[in-house]
Amino acid sequence: MSIHKILVTGANGQLGWELAQAAVLFPKFEFVFVDRNAMDLSKPNELKGIVELFAPDAIINTAAYTAVDKAESERELAHTINAEAVVELARITKQKNIPFITYSTDYVFSGNATSPYLPDTKREPVNFYGTTKAQGEQMALAENPNTIIIRTSWVFSSHGNNFVKTMMRLMKDRDSLNIVGDQKGRPTYAKDLAIATIHLLETINAGKDIKGIYHYANTGETTWYEFAAKIKSLAGLTCDLTAITSDQFPTSAKRPFYSVLDTQKIEQDLGISIPHWETALQQCIDKLTND
Numbered sequence: 088m089s090i091h092k093i094l095v096t097g098a099n100g101q102l103g104w105e106l107a108q109a110a111v112l113f114p115k116f117e118f119v120f121v122d123r124n125a126m127d128l129s130k131p132n133e134l135k136g137i138v139e140l141f142a143p144d145a146i147i148n149t150a151a152y153t154a155v156d157k158a159e160s161e162r163e164l165a166h167t168i169n170a171e172a173v174v175e176l177a178r179i180t181k182q183k184n185i186p187f188i189t190y191s192t193d194y195v196f197s198g199n200a201t202s203p204y205l206p207d208t209k210r211e212p213v214n215f216y217g218t219t220k221a222q223g224e225q226m227a228l229a230e231n232p233n234t235i236i237i238r239t240s241w242v243f244s245s246h247g248n249n250f251v252k253t254m255m256r257l258m259k260d261r262d263s264l265n266i267v268g269d270q271k272g273r274p275t276y277a278k279d280l281a282i283a284t285i286h287l288l289e290t291i292n293a294g295k296d297i298k299g300i301y302h303y304a305n306t307g308e309t310t311w312y313e314f315a316a317k318i319k320s321l322a323g324l325t326c327d328l329t330a331i332t333s334d335q336f337p338t339s340a341k342r343p344f345y346s347v348l349d350t351q352k353i354e355q356d357l358g359i360s361i362p363h364w365e366t367a368l369q370q371c372i373d374k375l376t377n378d
């Protein structure tokens with residue numbers, strides 16, 4: 088199998104955009120990026136025709152319903168995009184015998200663990216977004232066991248909406264902020280995940296059998312409060328930060344307290360080493376402040 092032409096959904100999302108930035112460094116691949124207008128995942132029955140139009144050698148699905156709190160009330164739409172469309176893409180790629188890479192989340196886990204989650208740890212989502220992503224994973228793997236699922240966590244980028252950009256904006260506008268300090272996870276720079284995904288394509292082209300569930304996140308673990316404190320120091324901001332508990336910051340969707348992903352499998356299978364989140368954050372903030 089040789090992958091040359093890759094269809095990428097979610098062109099305007101954090102990961103889709105970072106893949107487009109990284110793509111120029113890998114000219115041996117031809118990437119075709121489609122946004123919601125060109126390929127709408129809320130209409131799974133239209134996907135096959137669109138895929139046939141582009142005739143790709145592989146599909147990377149970065150598009151998703153990612154509004155974690157809103158998913159609690161927009162259940163049908165979230166389920167269609169995160170589960171039904173994913174299984175449909177799994178079906179199409181199986182029929183065409185081409186690789187399918189899709190992304191999932193640390194929120195498929197309960198958050199009750201005390202050591203990092205392995206790819207085969209039992210799914211036990213605590214919110215509806217996590218439920219839709221867990222269903223998408225299970226259904227896609229049942230339909231097409233060659234599906235490649237990369238779970239990631241706490242994604243940030245210089246593009247799109249994320250914690251880093253929100254914090255930088257709020258810290259400039261306000262004198263003080265309360266930040267949740269009792270949830271632990273691994274932040275992920277979408278740029279690093281995009282490059283790892285392209286390495287995954289190269290690994291498939293080198294003949295290695297890659298399938299099933301992988302975890303990718305930057306190394307090191309932190310809390311939202313510590314993450315915010317690092318953003319503040321790296322960006323040279325002066326806002327007062329106070330750590331609060333999840334109980335003091337109620338949201339529609341419950342969050343897992345501990346969602347640290349174990350990434351050893353992807354590091355071994357792709358032969359990559361993953362940068363620390365603080366290094367990645369520095370790069371992202373440099374980009375945000377210099378552009």
Ligand SMILES: NC(=O)c1ccc[n+]([C@@H]2O[C@H](COP(=O)([O-])OP(=O)(O)OC[C@H]3O[C@@H](n4cnc5c(N)ncnc54)[C@H](OP(=O)(O)O)[C@@H]3O)[C@@H](O)[C@H]2O)c1
Pocket residue numbers: 097098099100101102103122123124126127128129130148149150151152153168189190191192193238239240241242243247248277
């Ligand atoms: N963000 C995180 O913290 C996080 C954490 C864990 C896992 N993940 C997973 O990582 C992957 C990439 O996430 P991300 O951070 O890049 O997400 P993102 O920035 O929210 O981007 C998601 C993209 O999906 C698109 N989209 C939404 N509904 C669509 C539809 N009906 N049809 C086609 N496209 C649609 C959005 O389009 P518009 O631009 O038009 O809105 C957006 O471009 C997703 O699978 C996500 O679940 C993300």
